Amino acid sequence: MSENAKKPTKKKVELLPQFVNYRHVWVCIESERGEVHPVSWELLGEGRKLANALGVELCGVVICGPGERGKAICGEAFQYGADKCYLLQDDVLTDYRNEPYTKALTDLVNTYQPEILMLGASTLGRDLAGSVATTLGTGLVADCTELVIDTDTRNLASTRPTFGGSLLCTIMTQRHRPQMATVRPRVMAMPEAEAGRNGEIIEVAFSMIETSIITKVLEFIADDTRDKPNxxxxxxxxxxxxxxxxxxxxxxxxxxxxxxxxxxxxxxxxxxxxxxxxxxxxxxxxxxxxxxxxxxxxxxxxxxxxxxxxxxxxxxxxxxxxxxxxxxxxxxxxxxxxxxxxxxxxxxxxxxxxxxxxxx
Amino acid sequence: MHSVVCIKQVPDSAQIRVHPVTNTIMRQGVPAIINPYDLFALEEALRLKDQLGGTVTVITMGPPMAEAALRKCLSFGADDAILISDRAFAGSDTLATSYALSAAIRKIMEDMQVDLIFTGKQTIDGDTAQVGPGIAKRLDYQLLTYVSKVVEVNPQKKEILVERRAEGGVQLLKTSTPCLITMLEGTNEMRFGDLDDLFRAARHELKVWNREQAGIDEAEMVGLKGSPTVVSKVFAPKPRSKRAEMIEVHDGNPKDLAITLLAKVFTQHPKLEQEIAKRAL
Ligand SMILES: Cc1cc2nc3c(=O)[nH]c(=O)nc-3n(C[C@H](O)[C@H](O)[C@H](O)COP(=O)(O)OP(=O)(O)OC[C@H]3O[C@@H](n4cnc5c(N)ncnc54)[C@H](O)[C@@H]3O)c2cc1C
Ligand SMILES: Cc1cc2nc3c(=O)[nH]c(=O)nc-3n(C[C@H](O)[C@H](O)[C@H](O)COP(=O)(O)OP(=O)(O)OC[C@H]3O[C@@H](n4cnc5c(N)ncnc54)[C@H](O)[C@@H]3O)c2cc1C
Known part of the structure; x- marks a missing residue:
């Protein structure tokens, strides 16, 4: 509630026993209407370093509609450094909606148990990350500018600006898994795509029926980007x-x-x-x-x-x-x-x- | 129509200074304000009340001084205000904050059904945008983030139509109430309260709830204990190791300055020269 009360702590904290088998680094690959948000590739670049430091795999999560280029997106993810991709394609996942996406990602995490889960701090990523973290009951660090592995504890140390950037703080999620973080677009460098690099696609079935989903997308009005600065x-x-x-x-x-x-x-x-x-x-x-x-x-x-x-x-x-x-x-x-x-x-x-x- | 609006009192960060020697935040004399983003949420709730009738309740979790922020909301036209305040809440991260707020909102529901919950897009201090989604999930409410426009509310059919800012465009969404809306900035303009509201705000008996009164039985769910994230250190950004290389010419003539700069930059960064040439020609 108040930052005064949140005094830095140095004490070593044990991971809760139910989380000890959580392994690997995950990046949620954000795609809408077949377009991948570049922040996802930036995160794979960063995730590669974390996975190497931990000696684990880097995995992408691709959630989209059946008509979209799910497999092609996985292929691109391998070129940007992923070892493996979980692919969920279903009709109810065609347009981004909080409810089915939260369920898809939460179920996946509970089944495959990653230790780190990163998302872009985009409108989609922030909407989804906050919902998934609450559902899982784990910690989520917003808008990180630096991510490093604390080699003593294997914990993720996430650094983010505070008070409009005048100070930085480093935040850890010590007792819960996965450790979640969002990162703003362009904060991390874009990695080089490595042509020919390949990986394993794991297709995961998703069962949620449209009639059980309360929120409906009636229309999507694409931005007029012609004169918009980028x-x-x-x-x-x-x-x-x-x-x-x-x-x-x-x-x-x-x-x-x-x-x-x-x-x-x-x-x-x-x-x-x-x-x-x-x-x-x-x-x-x-x-x-x-x-x-x-x-x-x-x-x-x-x-x-x-x-x-x-x-x-x-x-x-x-x-x-x-x-x-x-x-x-x-x-x-x-x-x-x-x-x-x-x-x-x-x-x-x-x-x-x-x-x-x-x-x- | 009953709307609950979540607001947070925050330090006016425009006036925060960092102590140049100790790198600590100097808060003395920094005024506390209502998180500016939350005013868009409150104004939207008040507009719905103008349109459809009903009640607007504001709620905040914070120290006793947060009462001032609630009174301000009453003066704008909110009907009721609740402060949840307890030492047990100190150090709450967003997971614990959303837990405490959702418990208190459940408590409100014991007296009156809640149709809509409004929050701001994010705060200017914690700046995570995580509390809104957190409350929605905990109450199993439909979540509508970054709403740029409430198009229509139909209380009879319990239906609501909103425009939501998405990546690359705007989604027109239809959903059922109850739901939680995080309101985008710049979507409306806060009204001036009238004199009646001003007097009422001063006299109004605020509800102040401690942990138990807010319906939180387990102290481990809030405060530091209920927070998975732990701040391990706070520090100042490190200055770049080198200061800028200053370009100087004997009389400060702009033309010579420009030519000297270009020669220097392009010698040290030949790729940049190619890049500019490629784009500009
Ligand atoms: C929560 C918060 C968020 C913020 N977010 C942002 C943000 O996203 N982006 C942002 O930019 N700011 C942001 N600010 C504001 C920020 O603190 C500064 O006030 C702002 O960046 C200053 O803008 P400026 O440098 O243009 O103006 P000033 O600080 O007024 O500086 C003007 C400069 O111009 C120089 N100058 C004057 N005349 C001339 C001349 N003839 N030729 C050359 N130089 C001249 C002066 O020496 C001075 O250095 C934020 C502040 C807060 C509190
Ligand atoms: C420097 C700093 C960094 C932090 N980083 C993190 C982090 O990365 N992860 C994390 O989980 N926690 C973090 N926290 C803790 C977090 O700021 C608090 O949990 C805070 O109570 C709520 O988060 P927020 O300010 O980011 O609100 P946001 O999630 O940005 O707020 C969204 C909306 O929720 C409502 N709301 C928020 N707080 C309250 C409240 N107290 N009462 C009523 N309504 C409210 C408002 O309508 C607001 O517009 C950080 C705190 C500080 C000081």
Whole structure:
């Protein structure tokens, strides 16, 4: 109830006897209408490391309708590191619904008894994870940013940000199994797919009849994604903060983005001021991004912004204040007025690219 | 129509500072507020009451000071408020919290049937989004998370139609009451309470329930004992080992700064240069 009361404990705690035979690491492969959410592959990459540390198998769980590409999805999961996949296909599992999915995953866990179960912290994953953990009566750690095995105890140590990212805490589920965790998309690196890597598919029957399920999906209205920014998967992002001063100046951010073929990102005050849409907010309460290049103009580098973009390969910061926190973690810094430096950068990139084109 | 709205009092995290030396949270003087996401839940319940009549009960599990949050909800128009508060609840994780809240809601049901339970999407402190699903499972209620719109409620047929934010689109769902709804943010705007409600809120006799009164017989189900997750350490994020390499030119001329930066970045990251060229040309 209160974080004060939740004092860190060091004492060694024994696993409850009914859970000692729980083994292997599981990742719930999230697919809807045949599309796998990339966070599932990111989790397999992370799960591979955990399974290796424990000396156990990495298994995927694929739940979908009979008409969907269940087997093909298992095949992809093997390429991303799974040794085995449990495949459940049934009519009642065609669209995601809490009730049948919770039953499917809970039954599977009770039958095959994994020690670790991970899901993406997506809308589907959070809905399902919370329900499954409660049904199983086990612990669930939300939005983890780091997962490691405590080699002394074989326990999973899950680290997550708290208080909007200002602090981190490490949480363990010592007495119960499985140890459950969710991870946000783009927090973990995407593993390389290994062509030709194969594994075992275990098809599991699921018996739940439609008439016993109370909630019905009447319609699915797909998002119009044509003009929607997709920041989490952008390779280059140019982001502007309050230091851009006004909406008019914010166009400098757009100008550079256009030359680089980049997405435009923003800090929270910029979104709140209406200079950029909510979908462009980077950070704790916005998107987590992992671009190859992140250019931050007029952004102070508050921790709530940092947790969303720290994973970028190269960070360039432009800030008028030499002491701005962003320079503590950016790779390159320019102390200067973003409203003059950005147009200069745009020009420099433009002419450099033109030159490259000429010389081939 | 009887709706129960779960709310949590949280520290206004916008005002939380971390002590630069000890890395502990400095809470002194940080005001406690109603978890902002819960106001969307409360407003939706109040709207249904405007439309269909009925009662709205707010409930929170928290320390005695959480009474202030409940009174605020009464001033917005909630009819009744219950605080469940007991030292035994200290240290509850989401599993124990959902246990305590569902037990208290069962207790409410002894007096009046509960048709809908509303929660916020998540809190701004624990931020797990796990308590709503937990309560629904424990009460065997249908769970509707991330609801962006309550389209229609038919109390006679016990039917409800909602729009739910799903991956890649919106689901239109039909289900039966009773059910639990976690309300998405930005879906409505909290009303201003009127003067009557303001006076009523100040005078209203809050129900304060301890563990037994909330219907929890076994103390092992709540607090640290009832919580499978254990916080093993709290620490500050480690700073990146190196500070940014600062680009400087003698007169700070933007053009020279830009050219110097590009030369440096592209020399040290030739792949990035290729990547940009590939995309931009
Ligand atoms: C619960 C919670 C969640 C949050 N979630 C997010 C989130 O998801 N994303 C997010 O971004 N923030 C988030 N915040 C807000 C965060 O704490 C900061 O307030 C925010 O990131 C600051 O944005 P900023 O850097 O644009 O503005 P400021 O902090 O105001 O910084 C502006 C910067 O611009 C510089 N500057 C000024 N003029 C110029 C100029 N002419 N040229 C160059 N530089 C200039 C200044 O030196 C300063 O460093 C959250 C806060 C809380 C409490
Ligand atoms: C730093 C930190 C990290 C934590 N990490 C975890 C973790 O990973 N796993 C875990 O199981 N627990 C965790 N906890 C404990 C967890 O925060 C508490 O159990 C808390 O009581 C409820 O969780 P929440 O704040 O995440 O609520 P959420 O699940 O995000 O809340 C969803 C909704 O449930 C309702 N609700 C939540 N709490 C109450 C309440 N006390 N009274 C009435 N309604 C309520 C509200 O409507 C709210 O909008 C953590 C706590 C802290 C301080």
């Amino acid at each position: 920041l989490p998967f952008a390779d280059i992002i140019v982001a502007g903060g309050r230091g851009m001063k006004n909406q008019e100046n914010f166009r400098h951010v757009w100008d550079l983005a256009r030359v680089l073929g980049a997405e435009v990102g923003a800090s929270r005050p910029v979104v709140q001021a209406g200079w950029a849409e909510l979908d462009r907010q980077v950070g704790q309460s916005g998107k987590t991004v992992r671009p190859k290049l992140y250019i931050a103009a007029g952004i102070s580098g508050a921790i709530q912004h940092r947790v969303g973009m720290d994973g970028a390969d190269v960070i360039i910061a432009i800030n008028i204040d030499a002491n701005a926190p962003i320079f503590d973690f950016a790779h390159y810094g320019i102390v200067g007025n973003a409203n003059t430096v950005l147009p200069a950068l745009t020009e420099a990139f433009r002419s450099h690219l033109a030159q490259m084109k000429q010389t081939g």
